[in-house]
Amino acid sequence: MEQLFFYIFAIIAVAAALAVITVKNPVHSAVSLIVCLIQVAALYVLLKIPFLAAVQVFIYVGAVMVLFLFAVMIIDIGKERLKEQVHGQKKYAIPAVILFFVATGYMVLWGKLTVPTPNDPAPLPGFHIEGIGKFLYTKYIFPFEIVSVLLLVALVGAIVLVMKDKKGNRPKDHTIDEKP
């Protein structure tokens, strides 16, 4: 039963991902990404960590993708530049990616990278959120604090980067408008 759900979620995720990288319109691409992310959240539920699913939906889908859509909205791309999406280096990139996929796939499937694990392991004792909370505040307290600082930095940084002063000019630093 779970296997079926896994396949459903997996296939939709893959299809959405493919759509992300192939469609011309960035908005379509963003929406496809949203679909993919929701599938990943479903997979988290399958893995019996609903907390992660919630976090994924809240943050990724709810915040990040909205941010993306805002950005797409601000950047007024216009239709006529939608041709020639694929980069000039495609003749080197495609074989590289394929090779990468094949090699890593081989490593995963037939390489000795991991220990054999049971298909159906026993679930973790206790409510998993409890465990997460406990870990976050004891074992991983330091990264927790750092990440919060990092978030602050990112917030401030983003604001500073796009800040305009009263006259509408950017604060004075060297601009790349001046051609070298």
Added chain:
Amino acid sequence: MPSLTHFLMLGLILFSIGVAGVLLRRNIIIVLMSLELIFNAVNINLAAFSYYLQSLNGTIFVIFNITIAAAEVAVGLAILVVVYRQRKTVYLDELHEMRG
């Protein structure tokens, strides 16, 4: 329940697609979205390992990963906005002054 290998393969496929997107698309926004794909592929792997090895470390890692990804997107889009204001383009192959 599918085995660990299924999840790992899925992660690999998503990762490859994300890499292909990074390398091949000219639009910065699409590139950033492909980057999100890569992040998610990694998260799937981590979560799968957390389930099959019966450890919460993976889960914690995923939490942090999501946080970082969010921060990175924020900054990345801010940069995108600034670059767009200056150069009026979002295509990566027109943004190559930092060369040599």
Added chain:
Amino acid sequence: MAEAVWLIPILPLFGAIINGLAGNRIGKKAVGFIGCAAVGLSHLILISTFFQLSTLPHLDRSITVAGFEWFASGYFRIDFSLLIDPLSILIGLVVTGVGFLIHIYSLGYMHADKAYWRYFSYLNLFIFFMLLLVLSADYIVMYLGWEGVGLCSYLLIGFWYEKKTASDAGKKAFIVNRVGDVGFILGLFLLFWSLSELGVHSLKFQDVFENAHRLDPGRLTWITLLLFVGAMGKSAQFPLHVWLPDAMEGPTPVSALIHAATMVTAGVYMVARSSVLFTLAPISGEIVAIIGILTAFFAATIALVQNDIKRVLAYSTISQLGYMFAAVGIGAYSAGIFHLISHAFIKGLLFLGAGSVIHALSGDQDMRNMGGLSRHMKITSVTFTIGAIALAGIPPTSGFWSKDEILWELFQNGHYIIAILGLLTVFLTAFYLFRQVFMVFSGKPAPDRQIDRPIDESPRIMTIPLIALAVLALGGGVIGISFFGGESFLHVYLSPVFEPGSLVLPKTHGTTAFVMMAVSMTLGLLGIFLAALFYLEPLRSIAPKFLNPGEIAKRFSGIYQLLCNKYYVDEFYAAAIVRPVKRFCQICLSFDLFVIDGVVNGAGWLTRLVAWLSHQFDSYLVDGAVNSLASVVNIGSRVWGRIQTGYLQNYALVFILGILFIIGGVMLVI
């Protein structure tokens, strides 16, 4: 007396130094005064020394006045010391006396010359060296004087050095003298070496003469012959006579002093001084006499055809020197010295007279342009004629007595051939002398002589020495006249010097002496008569055709040419010696230019080559290494820089490629 004796040579030396260093600043009068005074004072001191010597007993008259040590090396030691004995005093008196008269004469003769001071300086220097030669007590100091008079002769002959003929003549004199000097010094070496073998390490006259009898006669012959070679050079005997005629380029008083009265007699003096050695080596004495008389005859023949007033006198000097050597060669030392003294007076007189004529004619020396000068220059013509008479050997002049003494000694000792040659030369001597007298002083002036200014007698300062010398020429023979039944005053006086070595025993003059005198006088008068026929006007016109000089010259044109060209001796020397030496010099010059300069230039070229090579090395190798390194980096960077495209996605691709590498690596391991 000893200290005063040192002043004799030193005074002229001081005169030379003062005149040489300050002469051009102190004015002509002062220069002349210093020059004459130096010689005059020397003469006075010599006179006083002479009298002091006479107070000594007859056989003890030999004093060595020691001076300072010149150098000492091992056993050998040379002192500067002077020997005072009859011979040296006598010659010294002659040198300073005649020298003084010539200095007085030069005051007038050289008056207009701009190098007046240099002349008197050289002249005094000459007197110094000559006195050193004559008064020395050993052979080395004599050699010093010998060389010194050679040097002064060169300086004075080439006095007017801007004239090429004069400087050439000076060089010739010095070089020919040098050839003789080589013989002299070789003789001295041999003498010293031989004496050292006997244990005598000195060349003092005293030591040499006392030990000479211990030397091997053959060795002695070599020594004396080598010494005579030196005398030949200095006294112009054949074949080293060639410098004397050319030496007439110098001022006439110089010719009078050096080349008539004093320097040329140094050779005779030296042979006389070495009488002991020559007596012990009779073969070399014979050779000396033979060469002497041959030179006398040979020079007289050349004098017959000379047209320059001084050249006649030069060849005459050579001829008379031959007489002197003939005398000392056979051992008649006092006769030779007697002739030396009388010749000094006579030849000095003749040269000064010739100088007077030249001075009056403003430098013209060719006798063919002269004639009839007796009207204008009374004193000169009278004194000159007196000199000619004396030299021709007409009694009662000193020349007659001295020449006759020599001829008598020759005849007496059995050297008949030499005596006959001597008599012939008497005839020739009389002829050429009176040819000169008649050509210059008698008759009408030469038709092509330009008279630009009136010819006057020379100033008194020049004629007074002429008169003085004429008196001496007439009366100076007194000292040498051999009294009947005894020896001459001169012979007696000189006997302490020569007695130990004299071969000639004092003989009484008998009838043979009178016969000789008559014969020589007749020959002399005959010569004068012939000259009168040829050249004296009234007789000339009435002379028979065949006795005309022009005719004879044409008839015997071969001999005439030979005599005119002086037997081609100079030409022979030029071809045999001068030209090969010059060629050798050319070779040396080429050697220097090509080889030595070539080596030096080659070294320079080599340095340039090395510099070029190192430059090439530097620019190609070193710079090349550096540059290639830089270009490697450059190319490498250009190649590798292409990775930095500036495109973000290219960089991402490289990431992936790196990951692939890692995966590949891991796959290999696992």
